[in-house]
Amino acid sequence: xxxxQCWPIAGAAAGASAFRFYNWGVAKRLIRFVGLVAVASAIxxxxxxxxxxxxxxxxxxxxxxxxxxPPPQTAADDLTEIKGIGPVYATRLMDMGIHSFRGLSxxxxxxxxxxxxxxxxxxxDWVNQAHARMA
Numbered sequence: 001x002x003x004x005q006c007w008p009i010a011g012a013a014a015g016a017s018a019f020r021f022y023n024w025g026v027a028k029r030l031i032r033f034v035g036l037v038a039v040a041s042a043i044x045x046x047x048x049x050x051x052x053x054x055x056x057x058x059x060x061x062x063x064x065x066x067x068x069x070p071p072p073q074t075a076a077d078d079l080t081e082i083k084g085i086g087p088v089y090a091t092r093l094m095d096m097g098i099h100s101f102r103g104l105s106x107x108x109x110x111x112x113x114x115x116x117x118x119x120x121x122x123x124x125d126w127v128n129q130a131h132a133r134m135a
Contacts, residue, residue: 077101082129084122092116105130 044051076099079090096115098104104112109123116123 075100077133079104081133082126084118084126089116089118101130101133105134 079085079093079098079101080087082101082104085093093104093112093116098107105127107127109120109127112118112123112126113120118126
């Protein structure tokens, strides 16, 4: 083996092409190896459904978890029995979540004033009447 076959630069300096590979035997083995890897990759890719298990997907809806306990079930009282509460104010109180005399008696009159839109004196009177109805 002479110097032209070992070094492409030396071969170029000696008049040979600079792109000449120094050993065709190594190049052929490298091309063969790359081809085998490509074929093996293609086989694995085409048979991946058979090699990997199919994931099990449940058709049931996921369970519903509560983060807080449910509110106690109380019977809804007729809030229109309190003097000054008509159907409109009763609806506004129910929109706030107040369905019983107990819920109304636990509210601060200022909260009722801000939400329902009545004066502080009327809200205080409603809270006092709700206390009286609970006793």
